[in-house]
Amino acid sequence: MLSLPRSRSLLAAAAIVATVATAGSLTYSLGLGLTPCELCWYQRILMYPLVAVLAYAYYTADTGIYRLVLPFCVGGAALAAYQSYLQVVAGGTCTFGGCAAVYIRPVTIPNQSLIAFCLIGLCTLGLAVRTRRDRT
Template sequence: MTARPRSRTLLAVAALLATVATAGSLTYSLVLGYPPCELCWYQRILMYPLVGVLAYAFLTGDDGVYRLVLPFCAGGIALAAYQSYLQVVAGGTCTFGGCAAVHVRPVTIPNQSLVAFCLIAVCMVALAVRGRRA
């Protein structure tokens, strides 16, 4: 399928969000020295492939990519929401490691992951809605 101009914009925004999230997670661990916990690793496993998938979809104009991306987002949202919940219950610490206790103003790393997955999912749902209307 060839994407229309607004669909290409949604693909570009989603690809940019995935790229920023990936670069951010690598910066936190490799540059700033925050070790990722087990839940963070699972979220990375779900986010990192989205950079390539969404970039390829943007370049080829594939507006049906939401079928592939939404399951990744659903898993990432579930993990990040669970980790954010653990933060509240455990008083700001993560039982899987120390990363959830790291506050990068104004939100923690798991909260940032949750926002990134949610925004990508919103782009994909909008893409799906646009595709059904066409």
């Protein structure tokens, strides 16, 4: 039998991370006036829907949602890792706009995005393992 409290905890954690990441990106652009570069926009496109999807999954206890969430996390993490790589190679600048040069202590914005996508991915991967284990 599926352990709903633990599965729901993973869903809640992933939803909270997605919400904080979304609120953070909006704060950077709307509150601090930082213009997102092209890669940041793509990462936002992959992050923003996760708030609603994970909140819905938490509310309905839908443990199969990992099938939808994991591809978003892989794509977002790949973009964020590429942008972080550009930051290191280009000496702290981003060829797509400049947001990678902005340090919000102690890490840059692309690094924060990478951390968020990885945390959400780990939560949903844990959910996938738990769901598959409970089926057998």
